Amino acid sequence: MTQIAFIGLGNMGGPMAANLVKAGHQVAGFDLSEAVLKATAEIGVKPCGTLSEAVQSAQCVITMLPKGAHVLSVWRDLVAAVPAGTLLIDCSTVDIDSARGAHDLAEQAGCLSLDAPVSGGTGGASAGTLTFMAGGIEAAFAAAEPFLASMGARIVHCGGAGAGQAAKICNNMILGISMIGVCEAFALGEKLGLSHQALFDVASTSSGQCWSINTYCPVPGPVPTSPANNGYKPGFAAALMLKDLLLAQEAALASGASTPLGAEAAQLYGLFEKQGNAGRDFSAIIEMLRGTSVS
Numbered sequence: 001m002t003q004i005a006f007i008g009l010g011n012m013g014g015p016m017a018a019n020l021v022k023a024g025h026q027v028a029g030f031d032l033s034e035a036v037l038k039a040t041a042e043i044g045v046k047p048c049g050t051l052s053e054a055v056q057s058a059q060c061v062i063t064m065l066p067k068g069a070h071v072l073s074v075w076r077d078l079v080a081a082v083p084a085g086t087l088l089i090d091c092s093t094v095d096i097d098s099a100r101g102a103h104d105l106a107e108q109a110g111c112l113s114l115d116a117p118v119s120g121g122t123g124g125a126s127a128g129t130l131t132f133m134a135g136g137i138e139a140a141f142a143a144a145e146p147f148l149a150s151m152g153a154r155i156v157h158c159g160g161a162g163a164g165q166a167a168k169i170c171n172n173m174i175l176g177i178s179m180i181g182v183c184e185a186f187a188l189g190e191k192l193g194l195s196h197q198a199l200f201d202v203a204s205t206s207s208g209q210c211w212s213i214n215t216y217c218p219v220p221g222p223v224p225t226s227p228a229n230n231g232y233k234p235g236f237a238a239a240l241m242l243k244d245l246l247l248a249q250e251a252a253l254a255s256g257a258s259t260p261l262g263a264e265a266a267q268l269y270g271l272f273e274k275q276g277n278a279g280r281d282f283s284a285i286i287e288m289l290r291g292t293s294v295s
Helices: 013-022 034-041 051-055 068-081 096-108 121-127 138-149 163-191 196-203 238-255 260-277 282-290
Strands: 003-007 026-030 060-063 087-090 112-115 130-135 152-159
Touching: 003 013, 003 051, 013 026, 013 034, 013 121, 026 034, 026 051, 051 068, 060 068, 060 138, 068 087, 068 096, 087 096, 087 138, 096 112, 096 163, 112 138, 112 163, 121 130, 130 138, 130 163, 138 152, 152 163, 163 196, 163 238, 163 260, 163 282, 238 260, 238 282, 260 282
Parallel strands: 003 026, 003 060, 060 087, 087 112, 130 152
Antiparallel strands: 112 130
């Protein structure tokens, strides 16, 4: 049994912390939302009123926060509050510079650190089937792997500091582009008189197959568990897809990489968000591409 502090207990962090409790760990949690703290108390996480209270006696601290600025702010406080040797894991999806800045803070304090963003959405967080993309030194990865395994089904060490974030934004750029392509294909198929099931049966077993079709089909029917069968309730919200696409564009600009399809996907999801769809699943963009109501 390990004492773990979990900072940021929202839609992803809450179920992740719950899986650590199920694995037998003692978990103390901190979040700015009183309602969130109350909810996590019901699943075995000890609610704490301050960050310093949460990390007291913690051997491992995990953060799941919205932006890089939040991660750096919290980690500055963390390294002042925990002893050298504490394992610090950030599971947020943030820009690579912020991730590396967090690693620098940990190194200066004598702490092991890992950037370990996730893929799998709220469903994967609840089911404990997330994929973790980890960046950091081998010793940090080895120390963190047992805890990540309590929350996920696949853990990949991608390289040094920031490599986890690099893998995450590249993966989600592929996802954003592929979902738009799948949505366009289904919208075209509708115009041509194809049933959703017929197109799915062909594309899901031939050269058009991809996760956006086989697992997350954006139309009701073929994949009963996809958000399309639940009014496009996320899942993975469009606002989060836009965030990741913009992070990818920021990284592409900084590195000199050419990503024209990634840039177009970011523009389309930006328009989709502006039309009032930030909180809907990202696969609902099919409605905008059809020209139907998206509000």
